Amino acid sequence: MSISIKKTLIIGLGLIGGSLAKALKMNRQCGQIIGFDRNSDEVKIGLETGVIDVAAENLVEAASQADLIVLAVPVKAMEKVLVDIAPFIAENTLITDVGSTKGNVVEVARRVFSTMPSGFVPGHPIAGSEKSGVVAADETLFVNHNVILTPLAESSSKAVILLTKMWESTGAEVLVMAVDKHDEVLAATSHLPHMLAFSLVDTLAQEQDNNTDIFRYAAGGFRDFTRIAGSDPTMWHDICLANKHALLAQLDRYTAGLAKLRAAIECGDSESMLGTFTRAKAAREHFSKILSGTAYSQHMSNLHVTFRAQPGGSVNGKIRVPGDKSISHRSIMLGSLADGVTEVSGFLEGEDSLATLQAFRDMGVVIEGPDDGNVTIYGVGVNGLQAPPGPLYVGNSGTSMRLLSGLLAAQAFDTELSGDESLTKRPMGRVADPLRLMGAEIETAENGRPPLKIKGGKALKGIHYDMPMASAQVKSCLLLAGLYAEGETSVTEPAPTRDHTERMLTGFGYPVEQVGATAKVKSGGHLQATRIDVPADISSATFFLVAAAICPDSDLTIAHVGINPTRIGIINILRLMGANLELLNEREVGGEPVADIRVRYAPLKGIHVPEDQVPLAIDEFPAIFIAAVCAEGTTTVTGAEELRVKESDRIQAMVDGLKTLGADIEGTPDGAVIQGSRLSGGVVESHDDHRIAMAFTVASLRSSGEITINDCANVATSFPGFVELAKSVGLKVEKEEG
Ligand SMILES: O=C(O)C1=C[C@@H](OP(=O)(O)O)[C@@H](O)[C@H](O)C1
Numbered sequence: 001m002s003i004s005i006k007k008t009l010i011i012g013l014g015l016i017g018g019s020l021a022k023a024l025k026m027n028r029q030c031g032q033i034i035g036f037d038r039n040s041d042e043v044k045i046g047l048e049t050g051v052i053d054v055a056a057e058n059l060v061e062a063a064s065q066a067d068l069i070v071l072a073v074p075v076k077a078m079e080k081v082l083v084d085i086a087p088f089i090a091e092n093t094l095i096t097d098v099g100s101t102k103g104n105v106v107e108v109a110r111r112v113f114s115t116m117p118s119g120f121v122p123g124h125p126i127a128g129s130e131k132s133g134v135v136a137a138d139e140t141l142f143v144n145h146n147v148i149l150t151p152l153a154e155s156s157s158k159a160v161i162l163l164t165k166m167w168e169s170t171g172a173e174v175l176v177m178a179v180d181k182h183d184e185v186l187a188a189t190s191h192l193p194h195m196l197a198f199s200l201v202d203t204l205a206q207e208q209d210n211n212t213d214i215f216r217y218a219a220g221g222f223r224d225f226t227r228i229a230g231s232d233p234t235m236w237h238d239i240c241l242a243n244k245h246a247l248l249a250q251l252d253r254y255t256a257g258l259a260k261l262r263a264a265i266e267c268g269d270s271e272s273m274l275g276t277f278t279r280a281k282a283a284r285e286h287f288s289k290i291l292s293g294t295a296y297s298q299h300m301s302n303l304h305v306t307f308r309a310q311p312g313g314s315v316n317g318k319i320r321v322p323g324d325k326s327i328s329h330r331s332i333m334l335g336s337l338a339d340g341v342t343e344v345s346g347f348l349e350g351e352d353s354l355a356t357l358q359a360f361r362d363m364g365v366v367i368e369g370p371d372d373g374n375v376t377i378y379g380v381g382v383n384g385l386q387a388p389p390g391p392l393y394v395g396n397s398g399t400s401m402r403l404l405s406g407l408l409a410a411q412a413f414d415t416e417l418s419g420d421e422s423l424t425k426r427p428m429g430r431v432a433d434p435l436r437l438m439g440a441e442i443e444t445a446e447n448g449r450p451p452l453k454i455k456g457g458k459a460l461k462g463i464h465y466d467m468p469m470a471s472a473q474v475k476s477c478l479l480l481a482g483l484y485a486e487g488e489t490s491v492t493e494p495a496p497t498r499d500h501t502e503r504m505l506t507g508f509g510y511p512v513e514q515v516g517a518t519a520k521v522k523s524g525g526h527l528q529a530t531r532i533d534v535p536a537d538i539s540s541a542t543f544f545l546v547a548a549a550i551c552p553d554s555d556l557t558i559a560h561v562g563i564n565p566t567r568i569g570i571i572n573i574l575r576l577m578g579a580n581l582e583l584l585n586e587r588e589v590g591g592e593p594v595a596d597i598r599v600r601y602a603p604l605k606g607i608h609v610p611e612d613q614v615p616l617a618i619d620e621f622p623a624i625f626i627a628a629v630c631a632e633g634t635t636t637v638t639g640a641e642e643l644r645v646k647e648s649d650r651i652q653a654m655v656d657g658l659k660t661l662g663a664d665i666e667g668t669p670d671g672a673v674i675q676g677s678r679l680s681g682g683v684v685e686s687h688d689d690h691r692i693a694m695a696f697t698v699a700s701l702r703s704s705g706e707i708t709i710n711d712c713a714n715v716a717t718s719f720p721g722f723v724e725l726a727k728s729v730g731l732k733v734e735k736e737e738g
Pocket residue numbers: 325326327399470471472473474476498618619642
């Protein structure tokens with residue numbers, strides 16, 4: 001750091017001032033550390049304990065010589081200190097403070113300085129504790145803590161940069177924010193909770209008869225919640241006055257929320273109580289996940305996840321894979337729009353479907369669970385959604401974004417849909433364009449990419465749309481918009497695609513007319529709540545179907561798999577390749593056909609995959625490519641250009657990875673030509689795509705060396721527990737996180 005700071009003066013050696021002094025003294029980034037405190041004992045201790053280099057004998061003289069002045073005195077004392085030193089501060093001196101409120105500090109500074117110095121940048125390290133005084137000084141206090149700088153119009157960018165570096169040298173992360181915004185944010189996140197803690201403890205302590213009992217038995221929750229009631233009373237008195245307006249606004253919001261909860265308890269309004277509790281529980285997880293750029297399930301983290309799969313093995317046993325992702329998404333959407341309470345079982349607790357669930361919670365729907373695949377949705381009716389508090393973040397999930405866009409285009413309120421890095425690269429023009437034809441107003445980023453900004457209050461009109469590509473997401477998006485559009489909305493598809501939306505609408509009692517390749521809905525109907533049993537996802541089952549199909553001595557049964565005719569491309573393709581695959585115990589569950597699938601090893605042969613099977617197996621191609629390299633002869637895939645716009649360019653990702661493993665494969669614009677090949681080991685990239693990661697894991701059954709697969713965290717989007725299940729049937733795969 002080239003801060004040419006030779007002398008740093010810290011005024012006020014409390015916990016924050018002392019800790020900053022100690023951190024800067026130890027890292028030697030800001031020259032000599034000079035300490036001043038009104039209380040000479042604090043200075044003495046500071047010197048003795050090595051917190052500062054020297055004590056300032058004379059405040060004015062020290063201030064006139066300092067290159068950096070840090071005001072670490074209580075907010076109330078700030079004005080006096082500034083009045084004393086202001087006339088003597090040199091022109092280029094950097095000045096900052098550490099106060100918990102910023103508006104009042106700036107007000108004081110404006111009163112004191114006739115011209116605001118360009119070196120003045122107010123700041124707030126968010127790193128307090130209940131401890132106080134220089135004895136508590138801790139040079140690690142700021143490590144991984146946020147420091148907010150609130151530059152003023154007069155602050156020079158150089159000052160902002162230098163102070164950022166100064167704080168970063170202590171291990172802090174620096175954020176820049178406007179003064180008002182800072183005070184609003186802190187009122188909500190810090191000042192309000194302190195008021196609640198003080199008030200709760202004070203209220204309970206005043207209970208005459210049994211307060212000793214309350215405190216004697218108070219454990220867990222009470223202790224956690226009231227820890228901050230041990231903070232410095234004078235300091236908090238000053239903060240309340242300094243940030244009065246923002247704090248009062250937050251107290252009013254909170255009081256209204258509490259009154260609502262009280263009323264719900266009083267009249268036994270379970271839906272309202274559950275609404276508050278489930279939303280709060282989800283929000284607590286949700287916020288931290290949004291901040292770390294990930295979506296919603298506990299399985300997901302922003303850690304790097306690597307799979308290491310050892311070669312060989314065979315797969316045997318009977319398993320059930322998680323619930324169908326497409327049906328899980330739709331169960332939340334239609335259950336939310338229904339009248340009455342919908343019970344869902346077998347719900348997929350993966351990132352993608354949880355993102356949809358969260359979006360509906362954000363729009364005011366009370367949803368209990370998921371709890372072991374069980375979800376209870378308190379439907380709000382077709383017109384009952386409410387404006388969400390902010391953008392709806394749907395992580396990695398194309399289905400959430402595309403289906404929701406149709407629904408949101410017809411709502412009375414504005415919305416914004418955003419997603420992760422992969423989703424942000426995927427085309428949304430395919431839904432935005434036809435929705436615009438219906439009268440929707442949607443803004444996308446460049447080239448029709450997310451985020452989508454959807455204007456509310458638009459009256460949609462039914463259209464007929466001939467889809468240019470075979471996409472169930474586009475079809476479903478338009479049918480959902482059609483629930484609200486004047487007249488009839490009809491969609492014709494160029495080839496059959498999954499029809500879960502049509503089936504489920506029918507299951508909720510909403511008429512859908514199917515004429516050949518065209519699905520039609522009229523607006524004005526109602527959905528009646530129902531029960532939904534989500535079958536196991538055939539797309540997840542695919543990895544195990546292929547595993548057993550390519551691996552000698554395998555005999556595997558996968559239970560309760562959805563075999564909707566629009567999803568069984570994988571069964572048809574594997575059978576054409578010669579796989580020994582049996583459907584057992586075929587039955588229908590809640591409008592969807594289901595079977596147990598048994599696969600025993602049989603040698604596979606290469607085929608030209610019939611193009612009419614492509615949309616019926618669209619998510620299965622990464623695994624089909626693995627089956628193809630393990631087959632004898634040539635497999636050709638054509639008409640599958642849609643694979644290039646999934647979570648990754650799945651043609652390129654598979655071609656690159658398989659070449660790394662020594663396979664003979666060439667990509668084409670709409671598919672690939674794959675020769676039966678021997679696979680070596682190697683390191684392959686999943687490109688953050690769940691299906692690529694799982695496909696290469698399966699390839700290890702036929703490789704001669706270890707396959708390392710990078711960036712596998714997104715497996716949790718569709719298949720939480722994949723590694724554990726794979727190991728249970730005989731794959732030799734380990735997950736490494738780091
Ligand atoms: O409607 C759905 O649930 C899905 C449709 C398919 O996408 P496209 O509609 O883009 O083909 C599929 O790839 C996706 O995993 C889920």
